[in-house]
Amino acid sequence: GENVEQHPSTLSVQEGDSAVIKCTYSDSASNYFPWYKQELGKRPQLIIDIRSNVGEKKDQRIAVTLNKTAKHFSLHITETQPEDSAVYFCAASNGNQFYFGTGTSLTVIP
């Protein structure tokens, strides 16, 4: 089955700096890669996603890049704000199930 690895597990940045979270996957059949944000005590919510026919997608301060050849994808958050502090999960779907990374706890220091 699919194996998704996520790094780093924790990340602290100063407000206004950029944050990058990286994930790798193993199944070349995976074709959908969402990113979820989970605030403390809340449910995970989708913040951005990318499909395998696209190399990059951007939504305001958030962007995701995908390298199919290397089987890795990354989340980029620019101009970080304290409200960006949360746990972020990457995931990969092969059209049958969703497989999640182990999460990155992001802390934005004011």
Added chain:
Amino acid sequence: IAGITQAPTSQILAAGRRMTLRCTQDMRHNAMYWYRQDLGLGLRLIHYSNTAGTTGKGEVPDGYSVSRANTDDFPLTLASAVPSQTSVYFCASSFGPRAGELFFGEGSRLTVL
């Protein structure tokens, strides 16, 4: 009901007891999932159902069972709870595994003593 609802939100349970976590969605999603979330381990799939009447095993199915009698409901049952099943359980749904976004319920925090 709007979206996906789980019950109970929190439960303390004695080991050996039977427990059913309920999940209902009103979005007419075909696919439903149960995940458990444990610190440092992320979200691990327990069971899933791609359509009413069918179910499948995920990464960590042992000790759990599910049923999908209709589109809206996807209960998760622990036949005889053990302390290692202490976790936060999330139900989720989507139009289908090929269709994109996964919507999560609020979660059920289960403690087995």
